[in-house]
Amino acid sequence: MVKNRVSMEGSLAVAEAAKLARTDVVAAYPITPQTHIVERLAQLVADGELDANYIPVESEHSAMSACLGSSAVGARTFTATAGQGLELMHEVLFVASSSRLPIVMVVANRALSGPLSVWGDHSDVMAARDCGWIQIFAENVQQAFDLVICAFRIGEDPTVLFPVMVNIDGFHLSHVIEPLYLLCQEEVDKFLPPYKYPYALNPDKPVSIGAFGMPNIYTEAKKSQDMALRASKNVILKTWQEFGKLSGRNYLPVETYKVEDAEVLLLTMGSFSETAMIAIDALRERGEKVGLIRLRLWRPFPLEEFQKAVAKAKLIIVLDRALSFGRPTGPVCSEVQAALYPLKTKPEIVSFVGGLGGRDISAATFENIIRNGMEKAKSGRFDELEMIEVRQ
Amino acid sequence: MKDTTIEIRWHGRGGQGAVTSAELIAMAAIAEGEYAQAFPSFGPERRGAPVLAFNRIDNANPIRARSSVINPDIVAVLDPGLLYITDVVSGLKQNGTLIVNSPKSLVDIKSEFGGPWKLAVVNATAIARELLGVNIVNTTMLGAVVKATGIIKMESLVEPIEERFGARAKRNIDACAKAYKEAEIAEPVAVRARQKREFQVEKWPAWQELLPGCVVIEAGSASQYRTGDWKSQHPESDYSKCIKCGLCYIYCPEGCIVPKLGEEGFFEADMYYCKGCGICAQECPKDVITMVEES
Ligand code: SF4
Ligand code: SF4
Numbered sequence: 001m002v003k004n005r006v007s008m009e010g011s012l013a014v015a016e017a018a019k020l021a022r023t024d025v026v027a028a029y030p031i032t033p034q035t036h037i038v039e040r041l042a043q044l045v046a047d048g049e050l051d052a053n054y055i056p057v058e059s060e061h062s063a064m065s066a067c068l069g070s071s072a073v074g075a076r077t078f079t080a081t082a083g084q085g086l087e088l089m090h091e092v093l094f095v096a097s098s099s100r101l102p103i104v105m106v107v108a109n110r111a112l113s114g115p116l117s118v119w120g121d122h123s124d125v126m127a128a129r130d131c132g133w134i135q136i137f138a139e140n141v142q143q144a145f146d147l148v149i150c151a152f153r154i155g156e157d158p159t160v161l162f163p164v165m166v167n168i169d170g171f172h173l174s175h176v177i178e179p180l181y182l183l184c185q186e187e188v189d190k191f192l193p194p195y196k197y198p199y200a201l202n203p204d205k206p207v208s209i210g211a212f213g214m215p216n217i218y219t220e221a222k223k224s225q226d227m228a229l230r231a232s233k234n235v236i237l238k239t240w241q242e243f244g245k246l247s248g249r250n251y252l253p254v255e256t257y258k259v260e261d262a263e264v265l266l267l268t269m270g271s272f273s274e275t276a277m278i279a280i281d282a283l284r285e286r287g288e289k290v291g292l293i294r295l296r297l298w299r300p301f302p303l304e305e306f307q308k309a310v311a312k313a314k315l316i317i318v319l320d321r322a323l324s325f326g327r328p329t330g331p332v333c334s335e336v337q338a339a340l341y342p343l344k345t346k347p348e349i350v351s352f353v354g355g356l357g358g359r360d361i362s363a364a365t366f367e368n369i370i371r372n373g374m375e376k377a378k379s380g381r382f383d384e385l386e387m388i389e390v391r392q
Numbered sequence: 393m394k395d396t397t398i399e400i401r402w403h404g405r406g407g408q409g410a411v412t413s414a415e416l417i418a419m420a421a422i423a424e425g426e427y428a429q430a431f432p433s434f435g436p437e438r439r440g441a442p443v444l445a446f447n448r449i450d451n452a453n454p455i456r457a458r459s460s461v462i463n464p465d466i467v468a469v470l471d472p473g474l475l476y477i478t479d480v481v482s483g484l485k486q487n488g489t490l491i492v493n494s495p496k497s498l499v500d501i502k503s504e505f506g507g508p509w510k511l512a513v514v515n516a517t518a519i520a521r522e523l524l525g526v527n528i529v530n531t532t533m534l535g536a537v538v539k540a541t542g543i544i545k546m547e548s549l550v551e552p553i554e555e556r557f558g559a560r561a562k563r564n565i566d567a568c569a570k571a572y573k574e575a576e577i578a579e580p581v582a583v584r585a586r587q588k589r590e591f592q593v594e595k596w597p598a599w600q601e602l603l604p605g606c607v608v609i610e611a612g613s614a615s616q617y618r619t620g621d622w623k624s625q626h627p628e629s630d631y632s633k634c635i636k637c638g639l640c641y642i643y644c645p646e647g648c649i650v651p652k653l654g655e656e657g658f659f660e661a662d663m664y665y666c667k668g669c670g671i672c673a674q675e676c677p678k679d680v681i682t683m684v685e686e687s
Contacts, residue, residue: 100605161604199607208608214435216596221606223599 004182010141010173011036013180014080014106014166017148019050020188021104024075024195027055027066031085032118033170034108038080060085064092064103071101071163072209074200076152079103082170083110083117086124090131096163097132098225099209102155102195103163105133106148108174109270109321111357119358120170122270122321125298126331132225134164134232135299137269141178144168146249149183153192154239160232161197167298169271171358183247191246230300253302254309255294258284262291263314265347266370269295269332270321272361279366290370295332306339313347316340317373320385321355329385350376354388365389398543399461400447403480404470405624407439409530413468414445416534416556420548421449429455440622440667442478449543468537469493470516470529473686475505477621479591484509487580491536493517493529495685498576506581512540514575517685523567524560527624531557531564535571546572619646623668625683631658634680640672 008016014037018026026045028038044050053070057063060081071077081089086107096103110124111117125135134154138144144166151164168174183191199207213221233253244250255273258280259265268276273294283290293309293316295302310316320330327334329351340346350373355361361369369388376382400417404410411432418430426449433444446461463483469475472494481490488509493516494501501513514536516529524532531553538546549568554561603609641649641659648665649672651657661672673681 098605100607199603199605199609206611209605211606211608213606216594217606220597220599220602224602224604224606227599228604 004184006180006182007177008141008180009036009175009177010144010168011108011175012040013141013145014148014168014174015040015044016182017145018078018104019044020183020185021078021149021152021192022076022189022194023050023052023078025053025055025067025070025077026079027057027063027070027077028079028081029057029060029063029085031060031082031110033110033120033174034080034082034085034106036174037106037108041078060088061092064089064096067103067105068092068096068099068101071096071103071197072099072201074195074197074202076156076195077101077103078105080106080108082108082174083112083124086128087112090128093128093131093133093163095210097229098221100161100225100228101163102152102161102197104148104151104155104166105163106144106166106168108170109167110170117357118170120172120321121356121358122167123323123356125165125167126322126324128165129299129331132162132229133299134160134162134229134236135167135297136164137167137294137296137298138173139271139273139294141173141176141180142249143251144173145180145182146243146247147251149188149192150239150243150251152195154232154236156195156197157232157235157239158196158198160228160235162229162232167270172271181247181249187246191243233297233300233302236297251296252305253295253297254305255296256309257292257294259291259293259309259313261289262312263289264370264374265291265293265310265313265316266366266373267293267295267316267318267332267336269298272319272321272355275361275363276319276366278363279370282363282367283370288370301335301339303339306336307343310340310347311343311345315350315374315377316347317350317352317370319355319361319369319388320351320353323353323356328383333385348377348382350382351385352388353385359389361388394452396452397448397450397455397457398466399464400449400466400468400537400543401461401464402445402447402468402470403474403478404443404445404530405439405474405622406441406443407528408470408624409528410443410445410468410470412556413470413530413533413537414447416531416549416552417447417537417544418449419552419555420544421447423551424544424548426451427454429458431458433460438622440619440624440669442474442621464488466537466541466543467491468533470533471624472496472517473621473624477591479589481505481507481509489540491533491540491575493533493536498578502578502581506578508580508582510540510580511578512536512575514571516571519567519570519574523563523570532567532571535568535573536575539572539575540577618664619667620662620664623666624686625668625670626663626666626686627661627668627670627672627681628684629658629660629680630682631656631680633678634658635678637677639675639677640681643671643675645669645671 240251318333333351414430421428516532
C-alpha cells in the first residue's frame with residue numbers, strides 16, 4: 001500500500017484539509033450538498049481532533065459575517081456553502097474581499113432556484129463572479145484537498161490578503177469517494193505557516209476596519225483592490241509551484257490536455273473536465289486534432305496564460321454550466337470572447353450550455369458537443385449558444 | 393449651441409436649508425416656464441457641517457448636465473463663517489454674483505471678498521431670527537438672491553414657499569421680502585484681482601498609498617477632525633456665576649468640555665471641536681453660558 005493513500009469522500013477530504021490547515025474558526029450553515037463538509041468539521045471540533053471554534057449560525061449571511069469578524073482578529077477562518085447559501089451571503093462576500101480578509105470557503109456548486117434544485121451546476125459561483133474573491137476550480141477529490149490547503153497560504157500571503165473560494169461540483173465532487181493522497185500534519189505545517197494578519201483587531205493596538213468611503217476616496221479604494229487581486233496571480237503561481245515540490249502534484253491557472261497540435265479546443269471548468277478528457281482521447285484516436293483546456297483560476301482571470309494557451313487553435317468550443325439569461329452566450333464564453341477580442345489572430349468561438357441542475361454530461365455527449373461545434377463553425381453559426389440535450 | 397444655462401452654487405451648513413433654497417428657486421423657475429434643476433451635494437447629513445446645493449436654470453434649452461457646479465454664475469453663502477473656511481468664490485465667473493449673509497457692512501465685506509463680481513450683502517440671520525425666531529436663513533436669502541440677480545420673479549416664490557411651509561409660509565415670505573428690501577449691492581470691481589486667501593486644502597491619497605482594505609492603523613485619528621468648523625454660534629461663559637457642577641461637561645454631546653485642572657477648575661469648551669449646538673447653555677443651571685453668533 002502506498003503511504004498515505006486513502007479512500008475518502010470529497011466533502012471529508014475538504015474537511016480534512018481544513019483540519020490539517022489548523023483552522024481556528026469555522027462558521028457555517030448547513031446546506032445540501034455542502035452538508036458533509038461542515039458536519040465533519042463540527043464532529044472534529046466536538047471530538048477534540050481540531051482545536052477550533054465552530055460557530056453554528058442562523059443563516060449564510062451570518063456565517064460569512066462571523067467569518068469577517070474572526071478573520072479580522074487574526075483567526076484562520078474556514079466556511080463552506082452552496083447554491084442559494086452563496087447568494088444569501090452575497091453582500092457580505094464583497095465586504096470580505098474589500099476588507100481584504102483571507103477567509104477560505106469551499107463552494108459545493110449547486111444550481112439556483114427555481115425550480116428548486118439541490119443538484120450541481122455553476123449558477124451559484126457565476127452569480128458571485130465579481131465579488132472580488134480569488135476563485136479556483138477543482139476537478140477531483142485530490143485537487144479539492146490540495147487546493148484548499150493552498151488556498152490558505154495564497155489568501156494569507158501578506159502581499160495578497162484576499163478571501164479564496166475553492167469550487168467543487170456539488171454531488172459530483174462533494175459526494176464521490178475516490179482515492180486520495182493525504183499530506184501529514186508535519187508537511188502541512190511546513191507548507192502553511194501560522195496565520196498572521198498584519199492589521200488584526202487588537203485592543204492593545206487599535207485599528208479601524210470597514211471605514212466608509214466618500215466619493216473622493218472610493219475610486220482609489222477600488223483601484224487598489226483590483227490591482228492587488230490581479231497581482232495575487234504571482235503568489236498563486238508561486239504557491240502552486242511550491243506545493244508541487246512538496247506533493248508532486250502541479251497546478252496551473254490554465255490547464256491543458258492534448259493541446260500541442262490541437263486545432264479545436266474544448267473549454268470546461270470543474271469536475272466534468274475529466275469526463276471530457278475521455279472524449280478527447282476517443283477523437284484523437286480517430287485522428288481529430290482536438291484538445292482540452294480548463295480554467296482552474298477563474299479570478300483573477302489568467303488573461304496572458306489563457307491567450308497563450310489558445311493562440312494556435314482555430315476553434316474554441318466553450319461549455320458553460322450556467323446561463324446568463326438573455327445573453328447570447330454563457331458567462332464563461334462571454335469572458336473568453338472578451339479575452340480574445342484584442343488579439344489580431346484569434347480562434348473562432350462556439351458557445352454551449354449544459355450540465356444544468358445536476359444533469360450529467362457523458363463522454364459520448366462531449367464527443368457530440370465537439371463534433372457539433374466543429375459543424376457549427378464550418379457553417380458559420382456563431383450567433384447563439386446551444387443548450388445541449390434539451391428536449392424539444 | 394449657445395450656452396444659455398445659469399448656474400448657482402449654494403454654500404450652507406447642514407440644517408440651514410441650502411437645499412431648500414435651491415429647490416424653491418428651481419420650483420419658481422419651472423413655474424415661470426423655464427428649464428431648471430436643483431440638487432444637493434449628496435453626503436452624510438451632519439448638522440452644522442459645510443454643505444453645497446446647486447441650481448441650473450435655462451430659459452431656452454433642457455438641462456442635461458447633472459454634475460456639480462464648479463463655474464457658477466451665482467454664489468450664495470448662507471453662513472458668514474463659511475467665508476473663512478471655504479473658498480466660496482472658487483470658479484465664480486467674471487461678472488458673476490456673490491450673495492453673502494453677514495452682519496458686516498457691504499463696505500467691509502467688499503474689502504475682504506470684493507472682486508470682478510457683483511456683491512450683495514444682507515444680514516439674513518438677523519432677519520430670520522426676528523421674523524422666524526430661528527437661525528434658518530434659506531427663505532430669507534432667496535430675497536437677496538432675487539434682488540441681486542433677477543433670476544426669477546419674487547411673485548414666483550410665493551406658491552413654492554406656501555407649498556413647502558404651509559402655516560409658516562407667511563412668515564417666510566415676509567422674511568424673503570425683507571431681505572429683498574435690505575440687501576445692499578455693489579457692482580463688480582473690474583480691475584481687482586481675486587484676493588489670495590489660504591484655505592485648508594483637503595489632501596487625499598493616491599490608490600498606491602492606501603493600505604489593504606483601507607484599514608486605519610492610526611488610533612484616535614478622528615481627533616484630528618476639526619468639527620469646530622461646523623458651528624454658527626459658540627458658547628461664552630461668565631464664570632463668576634459658575635458653581636462647577638459639571639452639568640455642561642456631562643451634557644456636551646461632543647465631549648469637548650473639560651475641567652481646566654490645576655487652574656480655577658472651571659469647565660471650558662474646546663473650540664476646535666465645539667459644534668455650537670447650545671446644549672451646554674441650555675443645561676447650565678446658573679445661566680453661565682450664552683451662545684454668541686460666529687462672525
Ligand atoms: S455648544 Fe456646548 S454642548 Fe454644544 S458642542 Fe459646544 S461646548 Fe459642547
Ligand atoms: S453647567 Fe454651568 S454652572 Fe455647571 S459647571 Fe457648567 S458652566 Fe458651571
